Amino acid sequence: MDIESLLREWDGEDVFLHHDALTGAFIIVAIHSTRRGPAAGGTRMKTYPDLTSAVQDALRLAGGMTFKFAAADFAMGGGKAVIALPPSFDTRERTGLLKRYGALIKQLGGLYYTGPDVGTSSADMDIIAETGAPYVFARTPLAGGAGDSGPITGLGVYHALRATCEELDGNPSLAGRHVLIQGIGSVGWTLAGLLKDAGAEVSFSDIRPEAAEQGKSIGLRWVPAEELYSTRCDIFAPCALGGILNAQTIPQLNCRAVAGAANNQLATPGDADRLLARSILYAPDYICNLGGAMGITGIEALGWTREQAEARVAAAVTQTLREVFALSRAQGISTDRAARRIVERRMEKGRDVQGA
Ligand code: PHE
Numbered sequence: 290m291d292i293e294s295l296l297r298e299w300d301g302e303d304v305f306l307h308h309d310a311l312t313g314a315f316i317i318v319a320i321h322s323t324r325r326g327p328a329a330g331g332t333r334m335k336t337y338p339d340l341t342s343a344v345q346d347a348l349r350l351a352g353g354m355t356f357k358f359a360a361a362d363f364a365m366g367g368g369k370a371v372i373a374l375p376p377s378f379d380t381r382e383r384t385g386l387l388k389r390y391g392a393l394i395k396q397l398g399g400l401y402y403t404g405p406d407v408g409t410s411s412a413d414m415d416i417i418a419e420t421g422a423p424y425v426f427a428r429t430p431l432a433g434g435a436g437d438s439g440p441i442t443g444l445g446v447y448h449a450l451r452a453t454c455e456e457l458d459g460n461p462s463l464a465g466r467h468v469l470i471q472g473i474g475s476v477g478w479t480l481a482g483l484l485k486d487a488g489a490e491v492s493f494s495d496i497r498p499e500a501a502e503q504g505k506s507i508g509l510r511w512v513p514a515e516e517l518y519s520t521r522c523d524i525f526a527p528c529a530l531g532g533i534l535n536a537q538t539i540p541q542l543n544c545r546a547v548a549g550a551a552n553n554q555l556a557t558p559g560d561a562d563r564l565l566a567r568s569i570l571y572a573p574d575y576i577c578n579l580g581g582a583m584g585i586t587g588i589e590a591l592g593w594t595r596e597q598a599e600a601r602v603a604a605a606v607t608q609t610l611r612e613v614f615a616l617s618r619a620q621g622i623s624t625d626r627a628a629r630r631i632v633e634r635r636m637e638k639g640r641d642v643q644g645a
Contacts, residue, residue, distance in 0.1 A: 290339050290341065291342065291344070291547075292344050292579045293542045295341070295344055295345055295348060296344075296348075296577055297323030299322075299336070300349050300352070301320060301321035301322065301348060301351055301352065302321065302322060302328075302402075302450070303319075303320040303400075304317065304318070304319050304320070304344070304347070304348070305317070305318040305319075305320075305393075305397070305537045306344075306624050307393055309386055309389055310643055311382070311385065311386075311389075311391075312339065312374075312375065312377070312378065312379075312382045312386050313375035313378075313624045314372055314373060314374050314375060314386055314387075315340055315343060315371075315372075315373040316367075316371070316372050316373075316381050316390055316393060317343060317344055317347040317370065317371045317524065318347075318349065318368065318370045318393070318394075318397065318401055319347040319348050319350070319351035319368060319369050319370070319616075320366075320368045320400060320401055320478075320637075321348075321351035321352045321354065321366070321367040321369075322355040322366045322367050323366040323400070324366060324397070325355075325358060325359060325363070325364055325365060325366050325409075325637060326358070326364040326365040326366050326638065327361075327365065327366060327399055327400065328351070328354070328366040328368030328400060328402070329348075329358070329363075329365050329367070329368060329402040329403070329404065329410065329426065329439060329522035329582065329608060330350065330351055330353075330356075330367055330368045330369035330370070330401075330402075330403070330404070330406075330582070330588060331335065331352065331369065331370075331403065331404045331405050331406025331407075331581075331582075332369075332370040332372060332390070332403050332404070332405065332406055332408075332409045332417070333347075333350065333372070333373040333406040333408055333409070334374060334406075334407075334408035334413075335368065335372075335373070335374060335407060335408045335489060336373065336375070336376055337371075338411070339375045339554075340521070343371050343373035343425035346370040346371055346531075347369050347370065347632075348554050349369070349531070349603065350406075350552055350553065351367050351368050351370035351413050351488075352367060353367070353369075353552050354366075354367030354369055355367025355492065355572070355574075355576045355636075356628075357575045357578070357579040357582050357583070357584070357633045357634050358574040358579075359632045359636050360575060360576050360579055360605070360628070360632050360635070361378040361579045361582075361605045361609075362605070363401075363583055363585040364560045365531075365582075365586060366621075367388055368400075368401045368402075369406070369410050369414065370390075370394075370401070370403055372386070372408075374389060377638030378459075381561065383415055383485070387413055387416040387417050388417070388419060388420050389415060389420075390417060390421070390523060391416070391418065391419060391420030391421030391422075391425070392420045393418075393421075394421035394423065394424050394607055395421050395422075395424070396418055396427070398601055399536075400476045401424065402424045402426060402586075403417065403424065403425055403426065403427070404425070404426035404438060404581070404582065404585060404586075405422070405427050405437070405438055407474075407530070410437070410438050410488070411427050411428055411429045411434060411436050412429060412536070414426070414427050414428045414429070414432075414434060415428050415429055415431075415432040415434075416553075418432065418434075420432060422446065422555065424582045424617075426438075426585050426586055426589055426590075427581075427585045427589075428458075434589065435584075435585045435588040435589050435595075436583045437475065438475075438581035438582070438584070438643075439474075439476050439478070439479055439481045439502040439581070441580045441581055441584035441585065441602060442475075442476045442479070442580045442581030442584075443475075443476045443478070443479025443482075443483065443550070443576055443580070443601065444479065444483065444579050444580055444599055444602060444603065445577065445578065445579060445580025445581070445583075445584070445602045445603070446476060446480050446521060446526070446528070446548070446549065446550045446578060446606075447479075447483040447487075447606075448482075448513075448602070448603045448606045448607050449483065449548050449572050449576065449577035449606050449607075449610055450463060450468065450484070450524055450548050450572075451463065451528065451607070452572070452607045452610040452611060452614070453478075453546045453548045453570060453610070454466060454523075454524070454546075455611075456610075456611075456614040457523075457545055457546060457570060457572060457596070457601075458555070459640040461534075462487070462488075462637075463484055463488065463489040464487060464488035464489065465485040465488060465489070465490070465525075466489045466490070466493075466523040466524065467489070467490045467492065467521075467523045467524075468484050468489050468490070468491050468518055468522060468523065468524045468526055469492045469493070469494070469517070469522040469525050469526065469544070469550070470491065470492070470493040470494075470509075470526045470528055470549070471493070471494055471517060471526065471527045471528055471529050471533065471551075472494075472495055472496075472499050472528040472529030472530075472551070473493050473495050473504050473509070474494075474495075474500075474529070475494075476529065476550040476581075477493070477526075477528030477529070477550065478503075478527050478579070480526065480528060480632060481493065481504070481507070482507070482510055482551065483507075484507065485507065485623045488509075488571070491508075491509045491510070492509065492511070492520065492522065492554065493509045493510070493511065493512065493514050494508040494512045494513070494514055494517045495529075496514065496529070497575060503534070503623040517539045518541040518542055518543075519542075520543060521543040521544070521546045522543070523544060523545050524544060524545065524546045524547070524548055524549060525542060525544040525546070525547045525549070526547075526549035526550070527536060527547065527549035527550070527551040527554050527574075527606055528549050528551055528555060529551055530551060531551055531552050531554060532552060532553060532554070532555075532556045532585065533556075534547065534554045534555050534556060534560050534563075534564065534571075535555075535556035535557070535560055536556075536560070536563070536580075537558060538571075539563045539579050540567075542567070542569060544569060545549065545569065545570065546569060546571070546572065546573075547564065547569060547570070547571045547572065548577055550574070550575060550577060550578045551573065552574055552575070552576060552578065553574065554574045554594040555574075557627060558625065561623035561624065561625030561626065562623050563638070564621045564623070565624075570614075570624070571580065571623070571624050571625065572610055572613075572624065573613065573624055573625055573628040576609050576610055577606065577608060577610075577615065577631070578627060579602070579605065579606065580602040580606065580642060582603060583601070583602055584598040584599065584601075584602045587596075587601060609628075609631070612631055613627045613628045613631060616630065616631065
């Protein structure tokens with residue numbers, strides 16, 4: 290796929306592309322939908338094989354944000370930014386790049402609100418906000434923000450796993466269940482802790498060598514990358530990058546359900562049907578992981594306390610997943626299709642509310 294066809298086929302509103310001549314980085318800001326409110330979504334910063342894959346990632350991630358906020362029934366639209374770093378990026382250039390990125394957000398004048406994502410942190414949000422304020426979520430508490438979005442995202446994913454267990458056999462408890470987590474980064478790590486506390490057996494895999502020791506130190510069982518998909522478990526929880534549920538991996542899976550934090554887990558929409566055909570229950574990613582976006586923006590933009598945010602995230606994830614599973618069961622359609630129907634209905638409602 291080339292950039293031209295990606296843009297032509299995209300169902301979003303706007304895409305901004307900026308070349309940062311000083312570092313050679315590309316910044317892509319994708320505005321998927323402002324129908325329910327200003328477009329919000331995190332900033333992903335990493336190297337990509339080429340510009341086309343960076344644009345593709347930004348477009349898909351932005352669409353996911355629209356779904357997430359609509360699933361949460363929240364008055365916010367979907368957008369996402371990707372900072373595609375050159376392969377030879379000098380980390381001393383990082384602060385300057387983030388400030389120039391902040392200036393770009395400022396220029397957009399409230400069309401796009403950002404937050405952290407893979408490769409960026411709350412400390413980075415502080416730097417971006419120096420020029421990009423007030424359109425930046427999840428700054429550090431010292432800078433007046435609600436801090437890291439990982440823990441509240443992880444809490445939401447934990448409730449997604451409970452709702453998934455409930456759908457599997459009527460019992461939401463995770464005690465005695467075997468969960469395999471792919472990636473113990475900021476969200477996977479929180480999830481692992483909550484699962485241990487709930488009495489689950491937790492295994493994990495991570496491509497970062499230092500993560501192996503970190504996970505083992507809290508009693509998680511390490512699974513080598515080559516055994517990841519075929520390891521027998523109750524729930525497989527992808528908490529790393531997207532595209533991992535595909536024609537190669539789905540036939541290998543040895544689990545009853547998939548529920549995790551990674552965005553865009555399905556490589557193609559057809560992969561949801563592949564899971565259905567294998568009777569593997571799939572909890573759509575953008576519902577499992579809506580806790581960060583909903584919780585942090587709720588605290589910062591709507592003045593929720595942390596306790597209110599946690600309760601609302603838990604309720605939104607649980608209720609939406611229950612609805613999705615029920616519709617999927619009743620109509621014999623994949624959970625992905627069911628979730629899209631439910632979210633589209635909420636989007637229509639958003640249009641009425643705003644009279645657009
Ligand atoms: N990374 C978050 C997500 O994918 C985005 C986000 C975090 C947006 C915090 C706003 C605030 O959902």
